Amino acid sequence: MLYIPGNNPAMIQQAGVYGCDAVLLDLEDAVALNQKDAARILVRNMLKTVNFYDTEVCVRVNNFHTPFGLTDLEEIVPLQPDNIRFPKTETVADVKEFMKEVRRIEKEHGIKNPTMTIHVMIETAKGVANVYDIAAADPRIDAITIGGQDLTADMGIIKTPDGVGIDYARKRIVMAGKANDLDVLDTIFADVNDDEGLREETEYIKKIGFAGKALINPRQVDVVHDVFNPTENEVRKAYRVYSEFIKNKKAGIGVFAIDGKMVDAPVVQRAITVLEYAKIDLKEIEKNAG
Amino acid sequence: MTPKFKAQAGTFESSDIMILIEPLEKDSGRKVDISSTVILQFEEDIKKTINQVLDRLQVEGLHLIAKDKGALTQTIEARVETAVKRSLGIQEGTM
Numbered sequence: 039m040l041y042i043p044g045n046n047p048a049m050i051q052q053a054g055v056y057g058c059d060a061v062l063l064d065l066e067d068a069v070a071l072n073q074k075d076a077a078r079i080l081v082r083n084m085l086k087t088v089n090f091y092d093t094e095v096c097v098r099v100n101n102f103h104t105p106f107g108l109t110d111l112e113e114i115v116p117l118q119p120d121n122i123r124f125p126k127t128e129t130v131a132d133v134k135e136f137m138k139e140v141r142r143i144e145k146e147h148g149i150k151n152p153t154m155t156i157h158v159m160i161e162t163a164k165g166v167a168n169v170y171d172i173a174a175a176d177p178r179i180d181a182i183t184i185g186g187q188d189l190t191a192d193m194g195i196i197k198t199p200d201g202v203g204i205d206y207a208r209k210r211i212v213m214a215g216k217a218n219d220l221d222v223l224d225t226i227f228a229d230v231n232d233d234e235g236l237r238e239e240t241e242y243i244k245k246i247g248f249a250g251k252a253l254i255n256p257r258q259v260d261v262v263h264d265v266f267n268p269t270e271n272e273v274r275k276a277y278r279v280y281s282e283f284i285k286n287k288k289a290g291i292g293v294f295a296i297d298g299k300m301v302d303a304p305v306v307q308r309a310i311t312v313l314e315y316a317k318i319d320l321k322e323i324e325k326n327a328g
Numbered sequence: 329m330t331p332k333f334k335a336q337a338g339t340f341e342s343s344d345i346m347i348l349i350e351p352l353e354k355d356s357g358r359k360v361d362i363s364s365t366v367i368l369q370f371e372e373d374i375k376k377t378i379n380q381v382l383d384r385l386q387v388e389g390l391h392l393i394a395k396d397k398g399a400l401t402q403t404i405e406a407r408v409e410t411a412v413k414r415s416l417g418i419q420e421g422t423m
Contacts (some may be wrong), residue, residue: 045339076337080407
């Protein structure tokens with residue numbers, strides 16, 4: 039997910055061609071205090087007119103404990119971007135208050151079947167402590183994300199390249215997300231000139247369960263995709279596992295073996311995840327296996 | 329409505345437009361000055377877009393100076409709206 043400052047028209051109008059899976063149009067930390075009004079109006083206009091192609095569009099509004107948050111919601115919610123991000127979420131009460139405003143605005147604009155989902159962002163120690171309850175606070179939450187910069191500031195520590203200071207938070211947030219079937223997204227990597235560091239951090243966060251990473255420069259897109267995209271060998275193996283699973287399922291067999299290794303439900307689930315990352319149509323495999 | 333304050337919005341970056349609004353005396357109408365990197369092709373379009381926003385917001389009695397760096401229509405609309413609202417004191421920004 040590529041972060042784009044909400045007051046930068048050049049970047050917003052090109053957002054659909056950077057090749058990332060999602061863009062975040064930022065009205066919060068990437069916008070100076072005296073430009074909040076300008077960014078809000080610009081993002082509103084861009085949402086109405088720019089073709090983002092198949093890139094998912096998320097808007098990060100200001101927390102409504104600031105003077106800007108509620109006005110951001112009034113302008114953005116009626117346009118129903120794919121998602122709206124609620125920064126500095128700390129408690130279930132925060133989510134309830136936020137969702138109450140979102141639903142009120144949708145009702146006032148006659149939006150009966152809202153499609154917009156909610157991303158909650160955990161950026162304080164209090165938020166980390168409450169993350170299990172936050173993740174389950176509303177059915178429209180479909181992703182949870184960690185804000186590493188603000189979290190380290192809140193904890194009074196420096197974010198080091200090894201990420202040791204936020205490691206507990208990362209893992210706790212991943213578990214809370216997984217327990218509630220949410221996508222879990224990692225924080226930014228601030229040094230845009232350090233591709234190797236970005237690759238190492240992305241490999242690590244993939245291993246511990248994150249589904250994606252926040253980016254601050256289009257140059258970072260390829261590195262992150264390279265890490266998250268499964269290799270050809272992984273895709274071939276997953277294809278074979280799922281194909282055999284379908285054949286065996288039809289024969290009433292739940293557990294079987296491939297090359298002497300047991301294949302059970304968790305192995306099949308991992309294969310499905312790989313195939314989904316590779317954007318391979320499961321129905322096609324089912325048809326071929328039949 | 330008539331602007332109360334001098335106000336500006338936008339930047340000199342590529343694909344953006346800087347709008348400066350100065351209040352004029354009552355019943356002075358509108359004065360719009362445009363400079364643009366694409367003035368030969370799009371002067372009339374830019375002027376039309378600016379006037380449409382001013383009409384929609386019902387603002388008169390102003391001098392608007394636009395310095396365009398190839399902004400799209402939606403960006404021009406956004407920057408004019410922001411500058412007008414700042415000049416009316418509806419919302420705060422720079423100047």
